[in-house]
Amino acid sequence: MAYSEKVIDHYNQPRNVGSLDKKEKNVGTGIVGAPECGDVMKLQIKVNDKTGVVEDAKFKTFGCGSAIASSSLATEWLRGKTIDEAMEIKNVDIVNELSLPPVKIHCSVLAEDAIKAAIADYKKKQNGNGVDPVREDDQE
Amino acid sequence: MSTPKQTDQSHSLCWNCHSELESPYKCVRCVKIQPWADDTDYFQFLGLPRRLQIDLDDLEARFLKLSRIFHPDFFQESEFAEQDIALVNAARLNKAYATLKDRETRAGYILELELGEKYRPTKNVPPELATSIFEVQELMAELSTHSGNAAEQETIKALKARKEELHKDSHARLEELDVHFAAYDKVIGAATSPFEPSVRRKIEEILRAMDQTLAARLYLKRIIQNITATLEGNSTNGH
Known part of the structure; x- marks a missing residue:
């Protein structure tokens, strides 16, 4: 199966690879995994306390080219977005942008899950150890 | 019979x-x-x-x-x-x-039987499992950058320890299946009709838990194989 040019570009030059300090209060961390392919993805956001804007986003993914490209693209899109805007990022947008074939759609789902998990973690930290409002709304 | x-x-x-x-x-x-x-x-x-x-x-x-x-x-x-x-x-x-x-394939079969065409194995794993697998992946990545020094030995030691832990976790999840099996049999055994909505709800809840256990087992199996291959590759490279 051939990868699209955009996937290859993100794969060869992944944006924002790395880690943020997960202990910091304004850093949200999401780690998600996919049992069927064994992939695992970590995505972190650093949010400006005053503006609620994502100042920095980092990822590290162990997986196939599409998984790497999906998370790389996600960090690009996250930067400069407010938390509410970030919640709007959908896996289909990633699929379209990267021209992912049907067998690789799960990679984009993984990236969306990672974004949601990172935001949930951030919100949880902001609320102290109280309940996490995002996760509750999110339940299927 | x-x-x-x-x-x-x-x-x-x-x-x-x-x-x-x-x-x-x-x-x-x-x-x-x-x-x-x-x-x-x-x-x-x-x-x-x-x-x-x-x-x-x-x-x-x-x-x-x-x-x-x-x-x-x-x-x-x-x-x-x-x-x-x-x-x-x-x-x-x-x-x-x-x-x-086999308990795992039996569980997979009952999921197909009960849920039919609409059954798709879950793609989600518990966050703590994803985190632990991420850490193992990092260790393996570290191993490929070190060679023949003390840090490499440390990483190998750490990986072996993680593999042991994951093995235990994997085994525990197999035993978890027994718990789901007992719960399923109990509900079916006590029900006057297996199609009654309240019974179906209970059954489906047990099936979901079973599905989660199978996903975790699959994930664990893959990562353990992965660690084994990495450790083997590393020891042959060293000779």
Whole structure:
């Protein structure tokens, strides 16, 4: 199966690879995994306390080219977005942008899950150890 | 051995002599073996109730008994139609036995049976498992950058320890299946009708938990294989 040019570009030059300090209060961390392919993805956001804007986003993914490209693209899109805007990022947008074939759609789902998990973690930290409002709304 | 339920009228008549069948396996009148009806699942064919706690000795005895009925070797001189039935039934019987014998495949089978076409294995794993797998992946990545120094030995030691932990976790999840099996059998055993909505809800809840356990097991199995391959690759590179 051939990868699209955009996937290859993100794969060869992944944006924002790395880690943020997960202990910091304004850093949200999401780690998600996919049992069927064994992939695992970590995505972190650093949010400006005053503006609620994502100042920095980092990822590290162990997986196939599409998984790497999906998370790389996600960090690009996250930067400069407010938390509410970030919640709007959908896996289909990633699929379209990267021209992912049907067998690789799960990679984009993984990236969306990672974004949601990172935001949930951030919100949880902001609320102290109280309940996490995002996760509750999110339940299927 | 109780006999599978005959729901379809066409299956309760012998394909050869059209007489009423007393056993679903063989016609007593013309002694021809009978085809495995499509709506007969593995439990039914083996004469078992749909329960997940299975006595493996009993399962094996049933399998062997039926194998002796359908073994294709016994039909080498028979007409083609009967040879064909023997071949199909024997193959399906082997599959049925292998599927029900193993707890994981048994769980997978009941999920397919209960949820039918709409069943898709879950793609989610618990966050703590994803985190632990991420850490292991980082260790393995570290290993490929070190070579032959003290740090490499440290990483190898850490990886071996993680592998041990993951093994334990994987084993614990297999035992978790036993808990789900017991819960399933209890609900089915106590229900007057398995189709009653409150019963279905309970069953589906147990099935979801089972699905989660299977996903975690699959993920763990993959990462453990991965660690093994990495450690082996590393030791051969060193020589």
